[in-house]
Amino acid sequence: MEKIHNCVIIGSGPAGYSSAIYAARAGLYPILFSGFQPGGQLTTTSMIDNYLGFPKGISGNDFMDNCRKQAKRFNTKIINKSVTKVSFSTEKKGIHYIFLNKESIIKSIGVIIATGSSPKFLGIDNEKRLIGLGISFCATCDGFFHRNKDIAVVGGGDSALEEANYLSNICRKVYLLVRKDYLRASKILQNRIFSKKNIYILYNSNVIEIIGNDFLESIKILNNKNKTKNIISISGLFIAIGHIPNTSIFKNELELNKNGYIITKKGRTMTNKPGIFAAGDVQDYIYRQAITSAGSGCMAALDLERYLSS
Structure with missing residues (x-):
């Protein structure tokens, strides 16, 4: 049996x-x-x-x-x-x-x-290759490694804003990259983010390129409204899209x-x-x-x- x-x-x-x-x-x-x-x-x-x-x-x-x-x-x-x-x-x-x-x-x-x-991925080159080498999906886990450095968070929902808020207490600059022209997060979280002087919200922004060999060095951003491109030097990219x-x-x-x-x-x-x-x-x-x-x-x-x- x-x-x-x-x-x-x-x-x-x-x-x-x-x-x-x-x-x-x-x-x-x-x-x-x-x-x-x-x-x-x-x-x-x-x-x-x-x-x-x-x-x-x-x-x-x-x-x-x-x-x-x-x-x-x-x-x-x-x-x-x-x-x-x-x-x-x-x-x-x-x-x-x-x-x-x-x-x-x-x-x-x-x-x-x-x-x-x-985690949901952005689906661009170098994203998976640089996981743990600058690319992260958890601020609580990896934020410490970027103390007093510049980082970026991708997302406009509650999770992204919570990550950005946490990282703002550790990092020098936090770029919050939002695909749309508004935030989806709750009002209380939005107000908390708006009150932070070292958080910079970039609306209508998509990451189109992740740059770095052994470690993340920078990202290229496309403004999907005016079609301009910009490169930002960062040590960490926190992806918080779900x-x-x-x-x-x-x-x-x-x-x-x-x-x-x-x-x-x-x-x-x-x-x-x-x-x-x-x-x-x-x-x-x-x-x-x-x-x-x-x-x-x-x-x-x-x-x-x-x-x-x-």
Whole structure:
């Protein structure tokens, strides 16, 4: 008879590995599928300086490698494959089906989803090549490296203005590049930005070229109203045009919000299906930090353990 597992984890960022460690220590013998980007977004971060316990900082790759090794130490079975389809039961203690392909199917009573989210890109040359070398999607993560330097933020919504506001307290100049001739962000955030003397808002502006060899050096901007072009020398470009939760395979299985994030019970990790839990950026569109993802991974494992023993 085919084995039915207690815990399958989909995703291998801080939330996935954290849940694996807690589930393994609870004797649930978790299986973790690392997905298309083993280690998640942090593998594209050159240095993590704000995670508790690393006074000298640690590279994103080294941090995630440590997480993987720690999960393996507690006998987590890590499989470097992607889940292509799921079929979740609506019954309490029902069996959930996880498909790797048409022939390979895993059965489990409990599933923790930690597939994270992916940032939206501008889609221009050098953008992906210079991630971690001046290109960033997180001011809280990487702003420190640009202290007293000039940087730019792309976007006109709440996220972009929050990034710009945070960076204005660290950086010398902050250019806020807005594609339209108005800001979409809430009025309170707009007023906060307008009051900052070192934030310069450039409306009708598109980044058309990212310039730099080993590091970001400057960007070329096109004013889409008067068609003029301008080059700005900056050390950092923070792209804040949104994230896409990696939930495409769960659309017909779980309750999602209007932006595609998995909806969980307030303050917990339970979804609308019994035995299915979500942790990290796949359900958190507010904080999106490694440490909060790891914390929610712990919560998911504890919630699953209680579910199995109830």
